[in-house]
Amino acid sequence: MRNIRNILSVVCGYVAAVIGAGFASGQEIISFFVKYGKYSIIGVLLSCIIFSVFAYAVLSVCVEKNIETYSDYLNNFFRHNIRKIVEIITLLFAISTVCVMTACAGEMFFILFGIKKIFGAIIFNAVCGMIFFMNNKKIMGINSILGAIIIFGIIFCCFYILRFREHQVFSNEVKMTVSSISYAGYNLITTGAILAGMSRFLQDRKEAALASVMSGVVLFVMMLLIWTVLEIYYGKINLGEIPMLTMALRQNKVFGAIYGTMLFFAVITTDVSNGFNVLDIASRKIGKNVVVFFMTVIAVAMSGAGFSKIINTAYRLCGYGGLVLVFYVIYNFIKNMNKVENERKNENTKVKLAKNKHNRL
Secondary structure (H helix, E strand, C coil): CHHHHHHHHHHHHHHHHHCCHHHHHCHHHHHHCHHHECCHHHHHHHHHHHHHHHHHHHHHHHHHCCCCCHHHHHHHHCCHHHHHHHHHHHHHHHHHHHHHHHHHHHHHHHHHHCCCHHHHHHHHHHHHHHHCCCCHHHHHHHHHHHHHHHHHHHHHHHHHHCCCCCCCCCECHHHHHHHHHHHHHHHCCCHHHHHHHHHHHCCCHHHHHHHHHHHHHHHHHHHHHHHHHHHHHECCECCCCCHHHHHHHHHCHHHHHHHHHHHHHHHHHHHHHHHHHHHHHHCCCCCHHHHHHHHHHHHHHHHCCCHHHHHHHHHHHHHHHHHHHHHHHHHHHHHHHHHHHHHHHHHHHHHHHHHHHHHHC
């Protein structure tokens, strides 16, 4: 029972790290999938497979070698120069994500309360700034709990909206494939830190594999439902900057408030997770207070560019950089597994030779 609970904690923590404002709002699903038509559902499946494979590649190595931090994980596979490049890519994407979360918070405050976007962004960053000074372990626990709420909440809301169904067809297969891989790429740049930190809850590779597969399935179900809702209405109505919130508010204000709350949870968990990545890398050179201050100023300033614009530019560029990291991690995982397998074969061969020698004597 305890093992299942630990595996579910890892699943919820990982899913919470992937789900951010772009995912839960539906803006990412439109930008990377829906606009390419009905066959973009294949891209959704492809992305989730990459999410699962990457999770297993990180978790299995961390469990086997008792690694609990992402920096230790990188030290095992990357030379110093390459590790620095990975850290720079991670830092840039983490800052971009904090900017996106801030932009989404500003949009939410404007849509739900009529507060100017800039003031909403400042309030949001003030709250997150206080959270950044909390204990890392406590934040991971909160992320897992909020992750579970977000998972069930989004699934319920999508089913609620889908009680009315229509149909619409588009297609653009090649661009869709590239877009889906890019989507997985940028989402996985900073999730390695979460996976490494949560690997302590798992005992062996089997549990790592189960957690990875379950994470992929959960993400696929959620993405499929959001994709279905938005594919129905894309091009027919104005979905705005936060499409799923627009759809929720079309049902009624109470339902809109419920979805808005879950979206806010998603924004908080992702902003804090990526903020800690920024702190982990940047605070080695300058003080933590200075990093939090400049990160907040940059996020508020960049949020003025608009939620959807940041997703369509910064996220897409980071996606291609993230692909290099993802495939390198998977390559090293396969290389490490082959090495372990060869060592086992050599060990078995030595044992057999020893037994044969003993039998001759």
